[in-house]
Amino acid sequence: MQLPSLVSRVLAGLSLTVLATTGAIVATQASASAATPCADIDVVFARGSTEPQGLGTLGTPFVSALRSQLTGYTVASYAVVYAADITQTSAGAGSRDAVNYITQTAAACPNTRFVLGGYSQGGTVIDKTVGIQIALGGAGAAIPANLSDRVSAVVAFGNPLGLTGGATIASSSTVYGPRSKDYCNQTDPVCGSQPKTGSGSHLSYGSNGAVTQAATFAAGLVKAGTAPTTPTPTPTPTPTDPTTPTTPPVTPPATGTCVRDDTSDHVEAGRATAVFGQAYALGSRNRLGRESSFNVVSLRQTAPDTWTLVSAC
Numbered sequence: 589m590q591l592p593s594l595v596s597r598v599l600a601g602l603s604l605t606v607l608a609t610t611g612a613i614v615a616t617q618a619s620a621s622a623a624t625p626c627a628d629i630d631v632v633f634a635r636g637s638t639e640p641q642g643l644g645t646l647g648t649p650f651v652s653a654l655r656s657q658l659t660g661y662t663v664a665s666y667a668v669v670y671a672a673d674i675t676q677t678s679a680g681a682g683s684r685d686a687v688n689y690i691t692q693t694a695a696a697c698p699n700t701r702f703v704l705g706g707y708s709q710g711g712t713v714i715d716k717t718v719g720i721q722i723a724l725g726g727a728g729a730a731i732p733a734n735l736s737d738r739v740s741a742v743v744a745f746g747n748p749l750g751l752t753g754g755a756t757i758a759s760s761s762t763v764y765g766p767r768s769k770d771y772c773n774q775t776d777p778v779c780g781s782q783p784k785t786g787s788g789s790h791l792s793y794g795s796n797g798a799v800t801q802a803a804t805f806a807a808g809l810v811k812a813g814t815a816p817t818t819p820t821p822t823p824t825p826t827p828t829d830p831t832t833p834t835t836p837p838v839t840p841p842a843t844g845t846c847v848r849d850d851t852s853d854h855v856e857a858g859r860a861t862a863v864f865g866q867a868y869a870l871g872s873r874n875r876l877g878r879e880s881s882f883n884v885v886s887l888r889q890t891a892p893d894t895w896t897l898v899s900a901c
Contacts, residue, residue, distance in 0.1 A: 626697035627664035634668040634710030646707040653803035679725025683716035687729040711747030718764040741806035742768040750782035844889035846901035
């Protein structure tokens, strides 16, 4: 029996239950244009088959649990855009969307790191995204090698990769394997003969503790590799003797080239970058609004490769 046919038959029997479980849960897409321009951590999650567009039944609680364990970090999320059809043919397209988002965000936000996750067919999306190009789901895309160190952790729930001899991301990728974890329940046929990590079936990951375990796993890797970029509070200055004369503060004169132009020209000239239609100043990452020839702003160069939004030139 061919692998795509096997997965489709298994998931077809689960699809009605999945739809009933998802019900009215439609997670809002958290993209670069709607979230903090540059977060410390950006979670890229691919939902399971037949779930409506969004983070899905596992992605939503996973992001919430990760945030609760990363106090002091800013955590954004992105729901991979793909069909998630029951025929298992859309994972390749999903990986291309994920890679496109990661590549653009990494360029605009040099300090942002990524946590990748997927459920069911979404696991195949993530497999392809990290370079495991199995036949299931069609041709996909992989994260460029120069961005591999920007990925802190990879998690998958009910990953069909296990149908190929019990393979896992850890056993299939020398690059991402050490930072990955596959969760496969005892009676889940979709992840095949992967090592079993919990009780229940393909629909039990949200209730058997797997989501919390995955968040703990990812948070540990994030903390081991990065520090939050939340600014340290400025120390309170030591009071001076009131009889001692003090020099009034002097505002340093503005330096560097100042350019007033529309955001499209700023992007074209390399003074800004664009992510999903939103422009951000190079280096400072100040949000400039829509990339448009009608949106005019002033940018001042404050350091090599750094431009800062100012009120006027």
